[in-house]
Amino acid sequence: MIGPIIVQTLTRGGIYALLASGMSLIFGVAHIVNLAHTAFFMVAAYGMWYFMREQGWGPLESAAVTVPIVTLLGILVYRFLIDRVRQHAQVVLLITVALAMLLQEALLLAFQSHYRTAPPLIPGIQTIFGTVITNQQLLILGAVAVVMVLMWLSLAKTKLGISIRATAQDAEIANLMGISIPRTLMITMAIGTGLAAVAGVLMAPVWVFHPHIWMSPLTMVLAIVILGGLGSIKGSVIGAFIMGLVETLVIFLLPEQGYMRMAFALLAMLVILAVRPEGLFGTVFEEEKL
Amino acid sequence: LRKVLYLIIASLLVMGLVLAGCPSGNGGDTVVTTKAIPGVTAPATGGTPKTSITDTAQYTGTISWSPAHSPFQAETAYTATITLTAKTGFTFTGVGANFFTVAGATATNPADSGVVTAVFPATAPAPNPFITFAVTGPMTFIQGLDHWAGAELAKDEINAASGVNVDGVRHDIALVKVETNEILDVSGVAGTTALTAVINNVDFVVGGFRTEAVLVYREVAINAQKIMLNCGAATRALQMSVVTDYPKYKYWFKATPYNEIFLVRSCLRYTGVAHSVLRATLAGARNALSIPKPGGGEWAAADIEPLKFAILMENAEWCNPMEAPARDTLIGLGLQHVGTFKCESAASDLSTQLTAIAAPERDPHIVFTIISGPPGKAYGSQQGTYLPKVFSLGINVEAQDIKYHDDTGASYHMTLDTWGDGTAVTPTAVSWFNKMVAKTGRYPAYTAATYDSIYALKEAVEAVSASNGWDDIADVIAPANIDKLIQYLETTPRLGVGANTFYYPMPDLDLGGGIYALSLDQVLALYPHVQDLIDNGVYSYSPAHWTTSGGYVAHDTVYGPGYQTGIAVQWQEVGATWKKVAVWPMVFTNPATPYWQLYAAGVVDLHGNWNFQYDGTVALKVPDAWIGAWATP
Numbered sequence: 001m002i003g004p005i006i007v008q009t010l011t012r013g014g015i016y017a018l019l020a021s022g023m024s025l026i027f028g029v030a031h032i033v034n035l036a037h038t039a040f041f042m043v044a045a046y047g048m049w050y051f052m053r054e055q056g057w058g059p060l061e062s063a064a065v066t067v068p069i070v071t072l073l074g075i076l077v078y079r080f081l082i083d084r085v086r087q088h089a090q091v092v093l094l095i096t097v098a099l100a101m102l103l104q105e106a107l108l109l110a111f112q113s114h115y116r117t118a119p120p121l122i123p124g125i126q127t128i129f130g131t132v133i134t135n136q137q138l139l140i141l142g143a144v145a146v147v148m149v150l151m152w153l154s155l156a157k158t159k160l161g162i163s164i165r166a167t168a169q170d171a172e173i174a175n176l177m178g179i180s181i182p183r184t185l186m187i188t189m190a191i192g193t194g195l196a197a198v199a200g201v202l203m204a205p206v207w208v209f210h211p212h213i214w215m216s217p218l219t220m221v222l223a224i225v226i227l228g229g230l231g232s233i234k235g236s237v238i239g240a241f242i243m244g245l246v247e248t249l250v251i252f253l254l255p256e257q258g259y260m261r262m263a264f265a266l267l268a269m270l271v272i273l274a275v276r277p278e279g280l281f282g283t284v285f286e287e288e289k290l
Numbered sequence: 291l292r293k294v295l296y297l298i299i300a301s302l303l304v305m306g307l308v309l310a311g312c313p314s315g316n317g318g319d320t321v322v323t324t325k326a327i328p329g330v331t332a333p334a335t336g337g338t339p340k341t342s343i344t345d346t347a348q349y350t351g352t353i354s355w356s357p358a359h360s361p362f363q364a365e366t367a368y369t370a371t372i373t374l375t376a377k378t379g380f381t382f383t384g385v386g387a388n389f390f391t392v393a394g395a396t397a398t399n400p401a402d403s404g405v406v407t408a409v410f411p412a413t414a415p416a417p418n419p420f421i422t423f424a425v426t427g428p429m430t431f432i433q434g435l436d437h438w439a440g441a442e443l444a445k446d447e448i449n450a451a452s453g454v455n456v457d458g459v460r461h462d463i464a465l466v467k468v469e470t471n472e473i474l475d476v477s478g479v480a481g482t483t484a485l486t487a488v489i490n491n492v493d494f495v496v497g498g499f500r501t502e503a504v505l506v507y508r509e510v511a512i513n514a515q516k517i518m519l520n521c522g523a524a525t526r527a528l529q530m531s532v533v534t535d536y537p538k539y540k541y542w543f544k545a546t547p548y549n550e551i552f553l554v555r556s557c558l559r560y561t562g563v564a565h566s567v568l569r570a571t572l573a574g575a576r577n578a579l580s581i582p583k584p585g586g587g588e589w590a591a592a593d594i595e596p597l598k599f600a601i602l603m604e605n606a607e608w609c610n611p612m613e614a615p616a617r618d619t620l621i622g623l624g625l626q627h628v629g630t631f632k633c634e635s636a637a638s639d640l641s642t643q644l645t646a647i648a649a650p651e652r653d654p655h656i657v658f659t660i661i662s663g664p665p666g667k668a669y670g671s672q673q674g675t676y677l678p679k680v681f682s683l684g685i686n687v688e689a690q691d692i693k694y695h696d697d698t699g700a701s702y703h704m705t706l707d708t709w710g711d712g713t714a715v716t717p718t719a720v721s722w723f724n725k726m727v728a729k730t731g732r733y734p735a736y737t738a739a740t741y742d743s744i745y746a747l748k749e750a751v752e753a754v755s756a757s758n759g760w761d762d763i764a765d766v767i768a769p770a771n772i773d774k775l776i777q778y779l780e781t782t783p784r785l786g787v788g789a790n791t792f793y794y795p796m797p798d799l800d801l802g803g804g805i806y807a808l809s810l811d812q813v814l815a816l817y818p819h820v821q822d823l824i825d826n827g828v829y830s831y832s833p834a835h836w837t838t839s840g841g842y843v844a845h846d847t848v849y850g851p852g853y854q855t856g857i858a859v860q861w862q863e864v865g866a867t868w869k870k871v872a873v874w875p876m877v878f879t880n881p882a883t884p885y886w887q888l889y890a891a892g893v894v895d896l897h898g899n900w901n902f903q904y905d906g907t908v909a910l911k912v913p914d915a916w917i918g919a920w921a922t923p
Binding site for chain 2: 008108207208209
């Protein structure tokens with residue numbers, strides 16, 4: 001049974017990692033809790049379904065159109081809605097929730113509540129440790145790895161990455177050093193939304209989605225971001241796999257309580273936070289105050 | 291001389307001023323030239339009369355109507371007397387006779403006059419009064435869409451024919467859509483708010499889907515003393531309130547489906563048949579492959595090892611009561627239970643559950659599903675990948691959808707259903723089914739039974755109004771009179787497109803402890819064959835067999851052959867197209883056998899003889915992949 005548990009933990013955790021890393025990046029740099037993050041993910045999933053199923057496009061063309069559109073949507077939202085109020089966290093929360101609900105209603109209007117699935121980007125299955133894993137899930141795992149490496153490289157090795165990290169550490173000082181804070185934040189928002197879009201593109205063939213699907217992963221993604229330490233991408237990725245492991249264990253070992261997988265995962269998060277209130281890789285609150 | 295000249299000029303100025311101040315005569319004003327009098331709206335039944343025209347540059351005007359009704363009444367010819375007043379610089383002197391015109395009327399006026407008489411044609415007859423149905427459901431989901439589509443088809447047919455004859459007065463059907471959002475808002479708050487907003491303007495309520503929400507928002511209809519026909523929420527508990535508090539809940543009826551007790555019975559009945567077919571198929575395959583049987587001889591179904599099954603269900607009110615009876619009955623049939631897997635009712639991905647089911651220590655032959663919504667679709671998409679060796683049956687509401695196979699690739703999945711492609715569950719079912727497919731592009735879900743419900747209420751209203759001389763729907767549904775309508779529904783079976791729908795009566799017997807039972811007389815009134823079973827000594831009546839906890843609840847739909855049986859459908863390739871076709875009920879034993887002799891075998895039960903099939907039923911197919919996976923012991 002260990003083989004299937006490992007495989008399922010990796011695939012489930014990979015999905016969460018992809019979603020949580022974008023949200024964590026935006027929070028870490030701009031201090032914005034973007035509750036519309038999973039709505040962008042949902043829009044991207046719909047984009048893949050629409051282009052592939054309804055328009056008959058191939059997976060690459062569909063992804064090549066979907067990801068930029070959703071990223072552009074994120075940029076516009078930041079520029080015209082969030083940027084003006086980003087100093088007021090409560091207003092940002094309300095605006096992003098309202099935006100998510102607007103996107104939900106727009107999709108509802110356009111496509112009704114039918115349950116949708118997109119065709120896999122890479123059809124087929126593999127058997128690993130005696131466990132079936134779809135090529136799509138392998139693609140997701142590969143994509144998570146590539147995205148994480150690219151993010152690390154761009155944050156650590158590029159001028160843009162230095163600007164982003166400087167802004168995350170102290171925006172005022174970064175500004176005095178000649179870094180354009182509005183531009184940096186907008187690029188960060190674009191990267192975060194782009195990650196949500198990539199997650200949507202990859203998940204469209206795996207999940208059954210509908211216009212309300214954004215709500216369910218949002219709770220989990222928020223929990224992962226908090227568990228990993230607010231703003232820590234590394235923490236989010238590790239947190240995602242921890243949550244994936246807890247969920248998988250519940251389903252395998254307590255199948256009749258499988259519907260409580262999220263409750264168990266959230267309980268695990270609370271236990272970890274009780275020991276490390278700042279999360280796995282977050283800033284110690286006392287230090288922050290000083 | 292200069293003084294005289296000044297005097298003359300001053301006199302001329304004074305004369306000029308005086309003349310300028312005098313009323314203008316015919317010679318100084320312009321004759322009105324605007325013929326069309328604007329702003330005189332033609333009378334329409336129910337409209338409000340206008341009292342002034344729209345001002346023009348040349349005149350204003352007032353309107354008086356004869357007869358002086360407000361609002362305008364039906365089938366009445368009205369005459370407008372329009373009194374025009376010329377603006378400064380204009381005059382009616384010089385206007386010819388019958389100069390003015392009024393849109394939609396014959397206008398006359400005397401010469402040199404601004405008084406115009408406009409005679410309009412008679413107003414239209416009054417529209418037929420309406421009988422208004424609130425249709426409640428999750429209107430952006432399949433269930434609600436089909437609540438609405440079924441109701442709309444009934445409305446269109448009835449209105450295109452002769453409407454509803456309320457003691458000689460034609461009434462038309464009107465529908466009000468009530469978005470309850472009950473798939474997402476199981477609290478019923480959205481439904482309560484939406485139904486409250488319209489309840490005073492409707493005569494009946496049909497619809498409902500999610501038990502948890504319906505339990506809450508149906509109170510709006512009950513408190514308003516409006517009859518509600520539930521077309522979607524299965525749970526028996528909804529009808530128990532009729533038994534325990536009849537004066538309050540007598541307005542509540544279940545049109546479809548039958549309750550969870552009977553859902554399980556039908557599911558297990560068809561699962562038992564499928565189990566026999568699977569075992570027989572395996573035996574045949576092993577013989578064909580010349581696989582030696584331990585002890586020698588040919589393989590028979592009885593020689594096949596016990597098949598293993600897992601239950602996959604969502605955690606929902608309608609599913610939970612089914613798990614234990616399903617598990618116990620299947621174990622009783624000789625199957626081995628390898629686990630029950632519960633997911634959330636909104637689960638979008640079942641890959642982990644299916645992987646857990648496929649683990650070597652479980653590895654079942656059969657997955658018995660009790661699912662709807664996203665888990666149903668996810669199962670269809672993922673079963674072939676993670677559980678390619680299982681045969682899927684049970685209830686999967688999403689498998690009723692016309693796109694189930696195309697969207698998910700699922701093949702040979704079975705589910706309990708109400709209608710199948712080409713299945714004559716009643717004489718009108720197939721033509722109605724095809725009409726619904728043409729109208730919506732979908733196979734109708736069971737919630738489309740709003741169609742039958744509206745027809746049932748139409749017939750009830752017609753019968754009750756005729757026998758009591760009430761020619762207004764308001765009289766028929768008045769609190770003082772509505773018991774007549776309730777009594778009609780309670781006592782009159784109706785053969786619709788889904789079934790012969792009839793309701794269990796209020797139980798005669800109180801067994802104590804909140805359990806009630808049907809008396810023998812009540813049983814025989816519904817199931818006359820039970821007398822044969824008693825006469826032939828194969829059955830003895832006991833109230834314990836007919837209790838409310840056994841599913842026999844007042845105002846719940848009667849279950850069994852001749853009433854509602856449901857059907858099992860399977861996705862099969864018919865020609866080049868995958869279709870949802872009926873495979874159960876099926877004739878599987880010699881029909882010539884005296885039917886009561888089949889009681890011991892379970893083919894005949896207290897609800898009737900199940901050894902029958904509807905026209906259009908086909909043979910159950912076992913997929914080659916399943917046979918290949920299990921042919922070798």
